[in-house]
Amino acid sequence: MADKGVTIRELAEAAGVSIGTVSRALKGQPGLSEQTRAQVLSVAQQLGYDTAKLRTGKPRRMLFLYSRSIGSLANNPFYSYVLHGAETACRDPGVPLSIMSVLGGEDIAGQIRRHEADALLVAGYIDPEAMEAVRQCELPLVLVDHFYPGVRCVNDDNLRGGWLATQHLLEGQSQRIAAIFGPLVHYSVSLRAKGFRRALFEAGRLFDPDYEVILDPSLEYREAGRDAMRRLLELPSPPDAVFAYNDSTAMTAIEYCLEQGLRVPEDIRFVGYDDIEAAARFKPPLTTVKMDKEALGYVAAKALIEGDVAPNDASLPVELVVRDSSRAVAAQAEAAVLPAAPRRRRAA
Known part of the structure; x- marks a missing residue:
């Protein structure tokens, strides 16, 4: 009985030729002897290979x-x-x-x-x-x-996006910039992390691994974002700015900070990534890296x-969309007279 699921690799092994030879034979392309072409076609017919797999032109589905x-x-x-x-x-x-x-x-x-x-x-x-x-x-x-x-x-240009987000926080005079990332095995996340580190390096800032946290995969997604922000606020010198690898994580982290009595952006500034619809409606509106998702x-x-x-x-291409969550004016004006809010909270 013909196996309609036979692969081109299996066909190549059965015919004793390379995958490229099989492809050229089935597509009728030049570069093969007629004997080799006939051999491949004969084996394909015997095995019931679905030649529609190699069809050219507009896909059917x-x-x-x-x-x-x-x-x-x-x-x-x-x-x-x-x-x-x-x-x-x-x-x-x-x-x-x-x-x-x-x-x-x-x-x-x-x-x-x-x-x-x-x-x-x-x-x-x-x-x-x-x-x-x-x-x-x-x-x-x-x-x-x-x-x-x-x-x-x-x-999208994830490397530049991570760099833009971090550079924006650096330009706002933030001193302790942290980041929250998802699994770095994800291509886009790893490049955003690389952009974050590159911006710090170019600004002459030493990279401190304590200020870069990865979401705990064992936790539900929203709870993982809260846990990541909690870990950052428990550092001896908590961050005054955070780059989150996506908007959903950034908004969850902001909500946690507000629950802890921190002000955004006066005490801690945030930048997200993706520019989902909720980012502009969030309180405060979220600064983010925008790309054309569609x-x-x-x-x-x-x-x-x-x-x-x-x-x-x-x-x-990507672009930075600046909104209230990363506004630096208030934070700069009050930094000289207000102690760090996270430290006040832990001492209470």
């Missing part, structure tokens, strides 16, 4: 794939915009777009086959095991907000539609 570890798209203010951008790119050319969530250890290849997609847009971090399962499907693939060698990737999804889906999936890491 695109699959938007993400990890369930980020929660539902409905509750994720970042990836929901990425999805909307991808849907916009697919609308005019009439490419159906479906959605699937995955976790490591599942039969990811089987799930993808059941969707009958012939192009994959993967949003956000997925673990290496899941990434290999996706690649073994041998479909045109573009990653968004992630990086993997040999794959087309679309990201553009990430649009550019990735457009690349799949146009067949532009050669390995590359496209980087979209």
Whole structure:
């Protein structure tokens, strides 16, 4: 019985040739002898290889794939915009777009086959095991907000974004700048952390690892943000400014500070990242690094539609949006006469 799930790698092994040779043979490309081409086609027919996998032109169906570890798209203010951008790119050319969530250890290849997609847009971090399962499907693939060698990737300029946020706090004369990050294994988070450290280095500030905290993965997301801010405020010299790797974490940290009797920005200043809608409505309005979230999804889906999936890491621009949470005037005016609020609180 023909195995419709046979991969190009298995086909290459059965035919005794390279994967590239199999690809050229099935696509009718030059550079092969007729004997080799005939051999590959014969083996493909025997194994029941689905030649639609290597079809050229506009995809028949695109699959938007993400990890369930980020929660539902409905509750994720970042990836929901990425999805909307991808849907916009697919609308005019009439490419159906479906959605699937995955976790490591599942039969990811089987799930993808059941969707009958012939192009994959993967949003956000997925673990290496899941990434290999996706690649073994041998479909045109573009990653968004992630990086993997040999794959087309679309990201915002995370390095510059982290630098802009930290530079802004430095320009406001903050002396003890801290940062809260998610898992550094995530490509975007690691680059934002690198931008944070670079800005401190360029300003001649020594990097103090105590002022950089990572969210505790064992805690619920909101509680992890509160825990991170608590750890910072318990330092012998608490920070007077914080860069949070995303807006949700920044707003949670601000809420915790306000509960502890601190004033924002007078006692402690904040910058977030992403510019989700809630950032502008927050009290105080949150300074943040803005990128075009819909553009990430649009550019990735457009690349799949146009067949532009050669390995590359496209980087979209970012900008700093300054709001009240990082305003420096009040903090500078009162710094000389007011002791640090966190120290007053612990002594009480």
